[in-house]
Structures are given as C-alpha cells and as structure tokens.
Amino acid sequence: MVPTKADKEEAARIGRVPGTSVWDVDETTVGQALAIREHDRLERSDGATRPAEDDTPPHEPWAFAIGVAAARRIGAQHGREVDVVTDPRADLTLPGAHGHALIEGLARPAGHSRQAQTALLKDLVEAMSRHD
Known part of the structure; x- marks a missing residue:
C-alpha cells in the first residue's frame, strides 16, 4: 500500500505528493481496474512477461474498499495527512479509466519509525472491506 519507486519519481517530476493507485468504486468496476493494471503491466514490461520490479508470482486478485473519510480519519489519528484525490487516466481510453484516483500520505516520512508506519x-x- 505504499508508493513504488516509479510512483515517487512521477510525483517528483510533476510536483505532487506520491500516491498509490486506487479506484472509485462508483466509477470503475473491479474488472475494469484489473484490465487497466494488466494494460499498464504489459506496457511497462519491455517485452518481459512481468515488470522487472515485480517478481511476485501471479495470484488471484482481490479488491478492497475504504471510504475517503475513514482513510482521512485514520491518517489524522496517526498524525499523518492521508487523502484520496481524483486522478483520471486521460492517457487511456479503456472503460473505467476516469475512476482512477490516488491515496496520498502513505509513504513513511523521514523521522517516522517503522512501527508507526x-x-x-x-x-x-x-x-477496509472486501469488494467484489
């Protein structure tokens, strides 16, 4: 649930907080989100079957949901600013791309302990609750 190196690099390049991709369940189905992830995985893989940074074996995908207010409240309880911001995938014409969002504030800030993270x-x- 933390931003990847690529997420952090992109955020630095465009001057925003690093975020982890999430999807608005009212705008994007689980199937659409999985199709977009697969599209992105293949596009980044340079012909390999999986991206170099992801050497985990294939697994059954699960989706989980959390409300924006709950994420913000939990962040505040930990002295952190956690937010969810819309980030429509204008680069894609795939169904559901407009429901892309980012959850920000999950990267461990300098000076914060691993235990706190x-x-x-x-x-x-x-x-979170399981979302099908």
Whole structure:
C-alpha cells in the first residue's frame, strides 16, 4: 500500500505528493481496474512477461474498499495527512479509466519509525472491506 519507486519519481517530476493507485468504486468496476493494471503491466514490461520490479508470482486478485473519510480519519489519528484525490487516466481510453484516483500520505516520512508506519497501514487495512 505504499508508493513504488516509479510512483515517487512521477510525483517528483510533476510536483505532487506520491500516491498509490486506487479506484472509485462508483466509477470503475473491479474488472475494469484489473484490465487497466494488466494494460499498464504489459506496457511497462519491455517485452518481459512481468515488470522487472515485480517478481511476485501471479495470484488471484482481490479488491478492497475504504471510504475517503475513514482513510482521512485514520491518517489524522496517526498524525499523518492521508487523502484520496481524483486522478483520471486521460492517457487511456479503456472503460473505467476516469475512476482512477490516488491515496496520498502513505509513504513513511523521514523521522517516522517503522512501527508507526506499520500501525498506520494496519489500521487502514482493518478499516477496509472486501469488494467484489
């Protein structure tokens, strides 16, 4: 649930907070989000079957949902500014691309302990529900 190196590089390039891709469940179905992820994976892979940074074996995809207010509240409880911002994928014409968003504030800031980071992520995960 933390921004990847590529997420951080892109954020620095365009002058915004690094975010992790999420999808608005009212705008994008799980199937559409998975199709977009697969499109992105293939586009970044330079002919390889998987991107170099992702050497995990294939697995059954699961989707989870959390409300924006809940994410913000949990962030505030941990002294962190967690937010969800719209980030429509204007570069894609695939169905559901307009429902792309970013959850920001998940990267561990300098000076924050790993224990504090783990506690934040744990509370966020516990507030999520499975979404099919």
